[in-house]
Amino acid sequence: MKTExxxxxxxxxxxxxxxxxxxxxxxxxxxxxxxxxxxxxxxxRKGYAPLDIVRxxxxxxxxxxxxxxxxxxxxxxxxxxxSLQPLTEPNLHIEDVENLVVNGSKPxxxxxxxxxxxxxxxxxxxxxxxxxxxxxVEDAEVExxxxxxxxxHAALIPVEDRKSKLGDTVIADLAGTFDDxxxxxxxxxxxxxxxxxxxxIEKAFTENLIGVKPDEDKDFTVTYPEExxxxxxxxxxxxxxxxxxxxGTMEVPELNDEWAKSLDEGYESLADLRTKLKGDLESxxxxxxxxRVRNDAIAKLIAENAFEVPGTxxxxxxxxxxxxxxxxxxQRGVDLNKVENDFVTLAxxxxxxxxxxxxxxxxxxxxxxxxxxxxxxxxEVDEEIGKMAEHYRSTPEEIRLSLERQGGTGTIHNNLRTxxxxxxxxxxxxxxxxxxxxxxxxxxxxxxxxxxxxxxKAKSSEPKEAKKKTAKSKA
Numbered sequence: 001m002k003t004e005x006x007x008x009x010x011x012x013x014x015x016x017x018x019x020x021x022x023x024x025x026x027x028x029x030x031x032x033x034x035x036x037x038x039x040x041x042x043x044x045r046k047g048y049a050p051l052d053i054v055r056x057x058x059x060x061x062x063x064x065x066x067x068x069x070x071x072x073x074x075x076x077x078x079x080x081x082x083s084l085q086p087l088t089e090p091n092l093h094i095e096d097v098e099n100l101v102v103n104g105s106k107p108x109x110x111x112x113x114x115x116x117x118x119x120x121x122x123x124x125x126x127x128x129x130x131x132x133x134x135x136x137v138e139d140a141e142v143e144x145x146x147x148x149x150x151x152x153h154a155a156l157i158p159v160e161d162r163k164s165k166l167g168d169t170v171i172a173d174l175a176g177t178f179d180d181x182x183x184x185x186x187x188x189x190x191x192x193x194x195x196x197x198x199x200x201i202e203k204a205f206t207e208n209l210i211g212v213k214p215d216e217d218k219d220f221t222v223t224y225p226e227e228x229x230x231x232x233x234x235x236x237x238x239x240x241x242x243x244x245x246x247x248g249t250m251e252v253p254e255l256n257d258e259w260a261k262s263l264d265e266g267y268e269s270l271a272d273l274r275t276k277l278k279g280d281l282e283s284x285x286x287x288x289x290x291x292r293v294r295n296d297a298i299a300k301l302i303a304e305n306a307f308e309v310p311g312t313x314x315x316x317x318x319x320x321x322x323x324x325x326x327x328x329x330x331q332r333g334v335d336l337n338k339v340e341n342d343f344v345t346l347a348x349x350x351x352x353x354x355x356x357x358x359x360x361x362x363x364x365x366x367x368x369x370x371x372x373x374x375x376x377x378x379x380e381v382d383e384e385i386g387k388m389a390e391h392y393r394s395t396p397e398e399i400r401l402s403l404e405r406q407g408g409t410g411t412i413h414n415n416l417r418t419x420x421x422x423x424x425x426x427x428x429x430x431x432x433x434x435x436x437x438x439x440x441x442x443x444x445x446x447x448x449x450x451x452x453x454x455x456x457k458a459k460s461s462e463p464k465e466a467k468k469k470t471a472k473s474k475a
Contacts, residue, residue, distance in 0.1 A: 003078045010118035010308045015078045018107050024070055025104020031065045055103075066102040067094075075112050086114045087312045115310050122371065123305045123364045125425050130297045131434035134289035137281040145277050146255070149263070154250040163211045164247045166197045170209045171246040176222075179237035187238065191245070209242070218242045232333030294422055297429055298361050309359050317355035322348050362418070369421040376416045384412050 001023070006014040032051060035058045041049040055062060075090055094100060095109035102108070156169055164170050172194065176187040196206045208220035221239050228234040253259045260273040267273040325347060330336055368374075382396070385403075389396045403409050 001074055001077065003081055005082045008113075011115055011310045013082075013084060013114045013116055015075075015082060015084075015112040015114065017074060017078050017110050017112060019070060019074050019110070021104050021107045023074075024066065024102055024108060027066050027069050028062070028103050031062050031069070034065075035062055063100070063102050070102075070108070071110065075110075078112065079114065084114050084116055086116060087310055088115055090114045115312055117310060118308050120307055120363060120367055121305075123301065123367050125301055125304075125364070125368055126428045128297055128300050128304070128425070128429040130293050130300065130426075130429050130431050132289050132293045132431050133434045133436050135285045135436050135438075137278060137285055139278075141281055142274055142278050145281075146273065150252050150255065150259075151250075153259075154252045156246065156248040157251050158214075158246055158248040160214070163213050164196060164209060166206070166210065167249070168196050169246075169248055169250055170194045170196060170212065170244060171248075172209070172218075172242045172244050174240055174242050176238040176240045179221075179239065182239075195250075209244075212244045212247065214244055214247055216244045218244060230333055231329065232335075293431055294426060297426055298365075298422070301364055301425065302357055302360050305360075305364055307360075309356050309363070313359045314352055314355045317358050318348055318351045321351040321355055321358075325351070365418050365421040365425070368425050369417055372421065372424040374417055374420045374424060376413050376420065380416055381409055381412055384416060385409070 001020060002018040004016040006016065008014050032055055036049065036051055036054045037047050039049050039054045039058065040046050041053060041057055044050075044053075049057075071092065071094075075092060079086065079090065091113040093111045093113075095111070100108065156171075159168070170193075172192055174187075174189045174192050178184055194201055194205050194209055196210055198206075202222060202224065204220065204222040208218060212218055219239070219241050221237060223237045224230075224233045224235060226235045253262075255270065257269045260267045260270040263273070267276065322344070326336055329339070385396050385399050388394075389399045392399070400409070403412070
């Protein structure tokens with residue numbers, strides 16, 4: 001067998017193979033004999049038809065059997081000869097397939113396309129410059145947390161001598177039917193609390209539940225905006241039947257030391273509560289700043305180290321991202337059966353760029369792990385399993401059993417190795433402290449500035465004739 005390796009790209013290899021005629025001839029003879037023994041051909045006893053007639057009658061079947069017996073073995077032999085490790089099943093193309101013969105009168109030529117991992121050069125990861133920006137903790141944030149705590153401990157005081165008004169809390173049982181599907185399964189909600197006038201409450205609820213009293217029934221219709229947070233309700237019109245159970249006002253506890261002590265969290269006073277809440281916010285700010293440093297460092301690592309990523313790995317990661325996206329949509333109430341195929345295709349294509357970054361980053365971090373001699377011990381795996389058990393309120397034994405059903409602790413081991421590789425990279429980076437930049441606020445400000453500019457541009461590009469007509473109509 002003759003083979004030639006062609007370097008198409010760092011991840012794509014092509015092998016030209018010429019299978020010798022003698023090897024094909026031997027297999028052709030054996031396959032022909034197999035068919036001849038079981039062949040039932042009119043005019044001949046079973047198994048006694050002339051070999052040439054059998055070969056003519058079962059020409060295609062014999063050809064396929066010969067190719068199945070010869071080619072896979074030869075392809076595997078060629079791949080091993082050139083020390084390739086394919087990521088997927090090789091693709092093979094037979095030369096001059098229209099004139100292909102398998103009787104051993106001439107060799108068979110074919111091309112095999114193989115996708116492999118590229119040889120990644122030693123990554124440039126030392127002295128990466130990263131700025132650490134930590135969000136300062138403001139007293140207003142602490143007071144906001146305390147205000148939320150107060151709301152959580154507020155008590156509903158029923159009112160019985162009047163109807164509901166703005167600011168009251170109405171508790172009701174709700175059943176809603178879709179306008180476009182009146183016979184469908186209704187949406188129900190028992191003991192639903194509606195704070196009349198609250199900005200997070202749909203205005204129609206406030207408008208229709210003002211002026212109600214306990215034990216009253218109320219029918220009303222709500223048309224949700226297209227951009228509503230729940231995809232299942234966005235743009236829909238629902239007819240609700242409400243049974244009013246309670247109308248009351250929320251009484252917030254008095255902000256003092258006694259209330260702070262009543263929280264059963266070990267606070268000695270209101271001042272102690274403020275101090276500890278601020279400490280929690282400081283810790284979160286540190287963790288968030290460190291996470292940003294890691295993300296920025298990985299982004300710079302990817303930008304500094306360019307190489308070809310195997311398409312198969314990108315496709316697999318893009319599918320993982322798409323599956324996660326689908327699960328998120330499902331949890332938000334989206335019926336996946338109603339999602340258009342074009343939308344799925346577009347989402348998948350958009351996820352490929354993120355998938356490529358994910359794969360590239362993982363490959364580079366693996367190389368850093370090798371360079372830094374990162375090792376994950378069994379005790380570290382045990383510790384991680386212990387943390388998982390604590391998080392899921394389970395036992396380490398139950399977590400291990402669950403992991404074994406999913407293939408073992410390999411995923412945990414790999415995650416820990418990646419984490420330690422990131423730590424090793426950060427240890428070699430140049431991390432400088434920088435001023436906090438509120439990116440979200442900046443984005444909103446930029447969008448606000450851009451809107452008038454676009455409007456002005458659109459106005460200035462209005463045709464002169466149109467401007468004249470507008471001026472005349474105003475006059």
